[in-house]
Amino acid sequence: MFIRAYLRASTDEQNAERAKSALDQFTQEHAQRIASYYTENISGTQLDRPELNRLLTDTQANDILLVEQIDRLTRLNDHDWKQLKRMIEEKGIRIVSMDVPTSWQALDNNALTHNDPIIKAVLDAINNMLIELMAAMARKDYETRRERQRQGIEAAKANGKYKGKRADTERHQKVKNYREKGLSLREIAEATGYSRSQVCRILSGHT
Known part of the structure; x- marks a missing residue:
């Protein structure tokens, strides 16, 4: 064991x-x-x-x-x-x-x-x-928190206070550095915790 x-x-x-x-x-x-x-x-x-x-x-x-x-x-x-x-x-x-x-x-x-x-x-x-x-x-806890987050964003948008989610620039830079070193999309995803689709968006500049 x-x-x-x-x-x-x-x-x-x-x-x-x-x-x-x-x-x-x-x-x-x-x-x-x-x-x-x-x-x-x-x-x-x-x-x-x-x-x-x-x-x-x-x-x-x-x-x-x-x-x-x-x-x-x-x-x-x-x-x-x-x-x-x-x-x-x-x-x-x-x-x-x-x-x-x-x-x-x-x-x-x-x-x-x-x-x-x-x-x-x-x-x-x-x-x-x-x-x-x-x-x-x-x-259930995850879904509840997501719903409250959505409601908070909607309220902020209605009041003109929503500025959008800030990108994690340091973590995004890691993705780009790994790519420059020749790592595959899968390897970058495993190293950073992002999904492959997120890695692709970051590398394309659309985050």
């Missing part, structure tokens, strides 16, 4: 590494240690995430995918979440999240070898239900 920690933040302004010490302490309290870290700055609403894909490629059956909160793993819509969950289940990976206490049993070697299949089945069912609930809440 290997514990693979997944750390995600939405943009370069958010520090994806912030949760690393909390995850380290959490595993130590359960007499375990993290085998590898997968860190990226990318939206949780995107299914195609380079580091998450690398984690899924690296894992073996019974490995643990560790996150600080379920929303670090998913803010996906229902269709994409089902697809990601199917990929996780096919690999035989167990999700452990610090905000879902029922998932912590996967860190307990005694629990893994428990002889009572009924108790194990009940605990697994409760855990799966809570993870589903937390995933739905994460998506």
Whole structure:
């Protein structure tokens, strides 16, 4: 069993590494240690995430995918979440999240070898239900914030105060520098956390 920690933040302004010490302490309290870290700055609403894909490629059956909160793993819509969950289940990976206490049993070697299949089945069912609930809440929170943002923009436009979203000039410059060094669109997207379409827009000057 290997514990693979997944750390995600939405943009370069958010520090994806912030949760690393909390995850380290959490595993130590359960007499375990993290085998590898997968860190990226990318939206949780995107299914195609380079580091998450690398984690899924690296894992073996019974490995643990560790996150600080379920929303670090998913803010996906229902269709994409089902697809990601199917990929996780096919690999035989167990999700452990610090905000879902029922998932912590996967860190307990005694629990893994428990002889009572009924108790194990009940605990697994409760855990799966809570993870589903937390995933739905994460998506709902994202949609609520987006709607409030839209309403705020509409109000600002109506009052003549909306100036548009400011481009992240430093991050855009990184895209151009990577392109000058000969990196492909895919490599630039992976390095910056942008989608390929965003990279194309930045390079064309239409941001």
